[in-house]
Amino acid sequence: MAILSMREILEKSITARSFSDFKALLDVNDNTLMELYAAGLLPLNELTEGHLQTWIANQYEKRAHTEWMALHKEWKGSDASVIVLPAHHALKRWAKHTDGATAYCLPADAKVFLFLPIKNSEKVPIRTLLTHEYHHVCRWEQLQRKGALFSLLERMVQEGLATKASEERGEARWRVDEMYPPLSKREKSLVQKQIDLKMDGFSEKSTVVMYGNGRKWPRLLGYRAGIQMVREYYIDHSWNIRKSFSISAGDILSHSSFNAQM
Incomplete structure (x- = not known):
């Protein structure tokens, strides 16, 4: 179609x-x-x-x-x-x-x-x-196909991967940085706490984390976190569009500074 x-x-x-x-x-x-x-x-x-x-x-x-x-x-x-x-x-x-x-x-x-x-x-x-x-x-x-669960982490990572795909096809990185500025230390801590909860990506709270609400949750927090995770992952990994469709969100997380085990 x-x-x-x-x-x-x-x-x-x-x-x-x-x-x-x-x-x-x-x-x-x-x-x-x-x-x-x-x-x-x-x-x-x-x-x-x-x-x-x-x-x-x-x-x-x-x-x-x-x-x-x-x-x-x-x-x-x-x-x-x-x-x-x-x-x-x-x-x-x-x-x-x-x-x-x-x-x-x-x-x-x-x-x-x-x-x-x-x-x-x-x-x-x-x-x-x-x-x-x-x-x-x-x-x-x-x-x-893999039967993967749609978690908050997956929702963040998919936004980061889709943004990376756009950059690979000509989107200016400075424009992305203007729309989605890097997280502060406090904002990063907020995200890490929510990842640990393994929240359902379809839940109302996950939407608040993704978009923000002007109070506790900063604007576009989840989007910004996903973009940062994906960028950190691809510092040491080469980009491949086919692999980006199936790479696990957990793998992206484990190679980023958002990983609590690091």
Whole structure:
């Protein structure tokens, strides 16, 4: 599979002011649709005909298709559906490093969503976003084959590996460092305590650790920890994309400064 075009179904939905066909095409329920809104999708009831025509003129689907074909050929990875949709206007403020774009994936369903701004920008990092989310899909497939548990540690490591994959395909390291600064000693200690709990990666608390909450948990703590663990691991190991899909999170941890045994 490849790019799943949304153009016709969005045009039809706007005219009818009904989005049931849109949800059916994506094969998502209301809860998943809310996840997509939280990840950056422009609420469908805010999408106007003018917005859509401007967005279509950007030829994002064509650009995403080109990137997808190159990525899939390079990695020889899993099949996936890539779905390109309009991004919420607010992303211009809180996703400034990606020029108002963001992405999300449903790895169990092999679906990657790219939320791209209505106003065209050649700076939108489609390659980086697609690489990052597709890595999650490929790694998820391997973990399921091995019957591995999805722990908080795995959730952190997978973000670090996906970021590393993006860097290997051209993402600037300085941009990553701006978005995900290294952890302080106190922050590192917080992470180590949670790793010891072997927390379920799907739990509410693990999500707080990953994203932060502005109080006890610093912003993007889990993401930053995963990136740091993976960087430390690859100081003494060579990068191999195929191995990155299946290497255990425990192996990454054991070769990092987050390992309590060190």
